Amino acid sequence: MVIKNTKILLVEDNRDHLEMIQMVLSNEKLVNTIYSVTNGEEALDYLFRHGAYADKAQSPRPSLILLDIKLPRISGLEVLRQIKSDARLKSIPVVLLTTSTEKNEIIQGYEYGANSYVIKPLRFEELMYRVETIYNYWTMTNQLPVIENNGYPG
């Protein structure tokens, strides 16, 4: 099976976790382009093509978003809410990343339209499996129809 190059937007403020998740997603089995930002404001700038992200070619629309819940400036849940209330973005699957096992946050996430979530484990190996599984599900078995950038700003 030929895997199409998947564009993933990774929103994660912890640079260590960012690097580790990038490593999992860019290993030889997966062919991906990863765009990463480290806070909620930047994530929205990227998705709505503001400021430094105005260039469509440099910041293409992702086909999967991995979004940390706890983010500086604008929270992950707020970013999620804005994604899911935008007609052009809401079809992009969003997977929440969290260290918390508190149900409330996750339930809130689902209320805002999150597609899935990953609780970051304390072992890298487990993180690797969890991210891979979620990646495989959302990019291969459950691929959404490609929608062209109709009416997309910029």
Added chain:
Amino acid sequence: MQPACPFSVGRTIPASSVYVGLLEKYHVHLIEVDPMELAFDNLQSLFQDIGDLVFITDLNGNIIDYNVSGKRLLGFSREEVLNRSLTDYWTDESKCRETLSWVMSEASLYVSNLEVCFRKKSGEDVDISLTLSKIKGTNGDVLGVVGVGRDITEKKKIEKAFKSLNQELENFIYTISHDLKSPVLSIEGYTSLLMRDYKERLDEKGWHYLERIQYNIHKMGMLLGDLLELSRSGRVIGELKEIDAGEIIHVILEDLNFQIRQREITVTVANNFPKIWCDRERITQVFENLFTNSIKFMGDQKNPAIDVGCYEREGYHEFFLKDNGIGIDPVYHDKIFGVFQRLEEIPSEGTGVGLTIARRIVENHNGRIWVVSEPGQGATFYFTLPKKPKRCE
């Protein structure tokens, strides 16, 4: 012990039947030429000098006497309160009527240390610990009620401060253990990557160092997980619902099926489990922790067995879980419910927070948990749950 005699009658014998009753109740006898005077002197000073508020009401709950300490506490003079209803001072009027009629009823002996609120003359409220008992005449007729109230404002203040400090501490533990997870994942992640990607370039010593880092970080991760679990068990208690306790046991036994079969444990479950008012998830955790604990400390018992059942007590259910494992020396019986108190001489998995969590959950349900055991004799864990749901504030 006889309660303090609530007299304030001066030196003449009053006509009131209440006082006649009191005389009889407190065994005032004529023993000398002027005994009445002497007795009243003593009783009068006892009534006035005692540090607590003392009052007497008639059958209708109207105050017919009241001491100096009462004035000090509430600000009202004796004259101001005489013939007024107790409900004028006790802020919860319906509770006041209910309690008075209960105290005066045939069935009650007395009501002690009831925490109530009285209104002062200044308009402020004061917390009082109140003890009420009835006054009976020689023929057994109830004549009224005597009440003794102690100012517990300070106690309440300390309790409140203690509660808020405790809450703060729990939040702190929760936040810390939660926030520490991120760096633990980072350290674990990078050592894993070092071990995976730089294996060939590491000599034996370097590899050993990395292994020790990994071992310790895993241990730290486990401790953090337990700490988080523990602080959550104190912080969060869900809605109380009426749940079939037998069903909880049933679900747990299914979950633990593998461990039970692996260790060939005979589990006997009583068939009289009641419905209980509880937070289902939390009480499930209590039973599960007790089961896991028993399985863990089965030792080399040839015929391992666990019995689980329930006794009906007045006002509460008493659950028990009895095993025939290695048992626990009585010197450790309190210790095992403390944080991270695994008994060192017993090799086992885990960090030893299971029983602590169980205790916190049971106490949050206004129950009690304890163990009866001797080394080599197995252990029986007991815990209680009130039949009527009552939540901690």
